[in-house]
Amino acid sequence: MAEVVMRVWRGDPDGGTFTDYTMPAVEGEVVLDVIHRIQAGPAPDLACRWNCKAGKCGSCSAEVNGVPRLLCMTRMDSLPPDGPVVVAPMRTFPVIRDLVTDVSFNYEVARRIPPFTPEPPGPDGTHRMMQIDIERGQEFRKCIECFMCQDVCHVIRDHEENKTAFAGPRFFIRLMELESHPLDTLDRRELIREDMGVGYCNITKCCTEVCPELIRITDNGIIPLKERVVDARYDPIAWLGRRILKRTRATAEEAAALAPAQGPAAEAPDEASGPLEDAEAPSAI
Amino acid sequence: MPDYETHEFDVVIIGAGGAGLRAAIEAKERGLRTALVCKSLLGKAHTVMAEGGAAAAMGNVWPQDNWQVHFRDTMRGGKMLNNWRMAQIHAQEAPDRIYELERWGALFDRTDDGRILQRDFGGHRYARLAHVGDRTGLEMIRTLQQRAVALDVDVFMECKVLRLLKDTDGRIASVVAYWRATGDFVVFRAKSVVLATGSVGKVWLYTSNSWESTGDGHAMAFWAGADLIDMEFVQFHPTGMVWPLSVRGALVTESVRGDGGILLNSEGKRFMFDYIPPMFAAETADNEGEADRWYDDHLNNRRPPELLPRDEVARSINSEVKAGRGGPHSGVFLDIASRRSPEYIKRRLPSMYHQFKELAGVDITAEPMEIAPTCHYIMGGIRVDADTEATRVPGLFAAGEVAAGMHGANRLGGNSLSDLLVFGRRAGMAASDFAEGRTGEPTFDEAELNGVFAEAETPFARGDGESPYDVHQDLQRMMQDLVGIIRTESELVQALDELDKLDDRAKRLSVIGGRAYNPGWNLATDLPSMLTVARLVTKGALDRRESRGGQTRDDYPKADPELGKVDFVQRQSPTGEYLIAPEPLPAMPPELGTLLEEEQS
Secondary structure, eight states, X not given: OOEEEEEEEEEETTXXXXXXXXXXXXXXXXXXXHHHHHHHTTXXXXXXXXXXXXXXXOOOEEEETTEEEEGGGOBGGGSOTTSOEEEEOOXXXXXXXXXXXXXXXXXXXXXXXXXXXXXXXXXXXXXXXXHHHHHHHHHHTTOOOOOHHHHHOHHHHSOGGGGGTOOOHHHHHHHHHHHTOTTBOOOOHHHHHHTSOGGGOOOOOHHHHHOTTOOOIIIIIIHHHHHHHHXXXXXXXXXXXXXXXXXXHHHHHHHHHHOGGGOSOOOOOOOTTTTOOOOOSOOOO | OOOEEEEEEEEEEEOOSHHHHHHHHHHHHTTOOEEEEOSSOTTOSGGGGOOSOEEOOOOSSOTXXXXXXXXXXXXXXXXXXXXXXXXXXXXXXHHHHHHHXXXXXXXXXXXXXXXXXXXXXXXXXXXXXXXXXXXXXXXXXXXXXXXXXXXXXXXXXXXXXXXXXXXXXXXXXEEEEEETTTOOEEEEEXXXXXXXXXXXXXXXXXXXXXXXXXXXXXHHHHHTTOOEEOTTOEEEEEEEEOSSGGGTTOBOOTHHHHTTOEEEOTTOOOGGGGGOOHHHHTTBOSSHHHHHXXXXXXXXXXXXXXXXXXXXXHHHHHHHHHTTOOOTTSOEEEEOTTTSOHHHHHHHOHHHHHHHHHHHOOOTTTSOEEEEEEEEEESOXXXXXXXXXXXXXXXXXXXXXXXXXXXXXXXXXXXXXXXXXXXXXXXXXXHHHHHHHOOSOOOOOHHHHHHHHHHHHHHHHOSSOBOHHHHHHHHHHHXXXXXXXXXXXXXHHHHHHHHHHHHHHHTTBOOOSOSTXXXXXXXXXXXXXXXXXXXXXXXXXXXXXXXXXXXXXXXXXXOOTTGGGEEEEEEEOTTXXXXXXXXXXXXXXXXXXXXXXXXXX
């Protein structure tokens, strides 16, 4: 009977090593099937995170022969038959045990994103949106949060220090989804520039290449996001507008402070660019 | 006693699928200290796999639709065994719950005039399912997850619950669990608890369910003294993948049929016309011409027989295969390739296209899929009050698949996602009320807690015992063979005998390795739930001597009108005695009964 050699990383936060398991080859199997047979046989304590085994939940992300893959969607017969199949945990996240990593970084970033804030509904109490206006958002909402785009992103893959200043591709498409939502009312552009660190991305498209949902993360998500931030911050006319508005507002506030008894002062006009301040020397965008 | 950490909350919700998340949102919005405890990472619960949509009579596609028609369809689909009040609440409140998701950021597919589009599904008179392609569950769980995060609900991920403890007055008092990452014990003191633990599918070999569906909530409620009803009603979804073996049981959405797909046997015959039951004859097309016209004109044509309720379709497929008209892997063929354009199929069913292409090497726009029934859903579960989802145990509530009554003997596709929202919210409200009205801090017996810890830890101390993987596989095979889609007395009796043996083996489990993220140990702690559920299903199936919905008895092939008036209730007395007895269904008010009669005539 034909056999396969699975070279699986075993270890914990203190370190680990690859262990070979030689298993019978079975037609039509995916990598996760073989991992399950190893668990039911030679290594009952082999840790591996998984749920749906149908490519829908994004739990079983790992690195197969060095490439981030969903174990449940990687067919054994798609891998080179002559070598061992090397299975390792995602490198960007701290190891818990064996193939399981601590992905809490992603949940922390998610908490920092101001939520969807819709405009009020129409007269019948519901919202109207046209299909064409939500298709981009729907593309991003296909994301199954496998975090493989985060894993492969070189900004954080070998740079733990960047994790505090960089949200990563998964959350750039989340932000672009909110930015492009026809009903959303918040302006998150300064947050995207300053706190989410969209400027760190230099468009190598590694994230797009590994996305199991084939979301065009870079072209449809990150690049338009960068453009929006740039438009808001570095457009010279907007810059001039902000200067003038700022002066107007200051004048109005001064007037209000000087003459409190004369009723409400003229409302300061809404500042289209929200919390944005004057452009400083541009960082990498 | 081992060390453990303690947390105190007003409301603890177990399970972070649609029902659990919706309950947590409700309790948190009320300002209560709310904990959401789940076995997996947030956003990975089984709800994420739901494909077709959420049924709600919004009337966006067919203005003739309303809650009364939805109520009627649900009751008839459930073979009239539903709790009428739950079916009514569900039909009335589902539209609001869908619009609410939209206000929280969900992006459903749209009609031409910008409203939420609705799709056809089995057993529903009108196109009723709000959806996003064939990934509606993902949209729903992500929307609820993001809402819960925005409200700052405390989430305890990868935390496996072992047992519920009560105080001396019999009220719920705490939830005992362990962290999967470390294996360390954790105790949640809780004023009220909502069980939202989902399904039991992993008791069977071929299932669409994820590993989490081990019936933890069903079992823990039973151990705590709650009533369980209708446990014999298990839904085998008609269309699961059959090949390769790796994906056997994986779900093929009913949307394939809702969007025009048909079922063929190995002779190429569209066989469902041979299986139209009298109950649905008046509303089902008896020829291909009418069936095909129905997709565009629901008012002047009857529904294709492929869109009969799931129990009917699953039984028919089973019969065709048994008669020797099955495919090479003992399935039948689901064909949409010859019926719709490749562009249409890829737009409407992108995940199905991807799933078959990647895992089976089948292009569903060019060739039929081979499919067979797969264990998908349990209609039975914890008996709850229809309005509050309260169980018999004070302070314990249940919502979603773990609760029973809403779907009767058979669930209609699309009614589950809306069930989660409607009753998740109501459970959250009632659990909050209970927590607010409760006096004194929850207390429990330390010795009982110690017993739970000891039981969980024992497999580590046993050097040479049974492998949890072996016991689980043997349980799955046995249930597949003896308590599957078609049942008979001799096999059910044999199943009880086999369960005794498996219970004995489960008392001798041993696991190796440490406590941290040890899947062998995790499985060992799931087995008591699965064995309990397997027994409850088998007992119910044995006592219900009739065929109805998700219970098909070879030896009692017809529905018994007398048994159509009762639920089989199973419970454990405080002294540990097991009881099973038929109890009458709640009486339906005459005006709702009239609704059903009018429609039937």
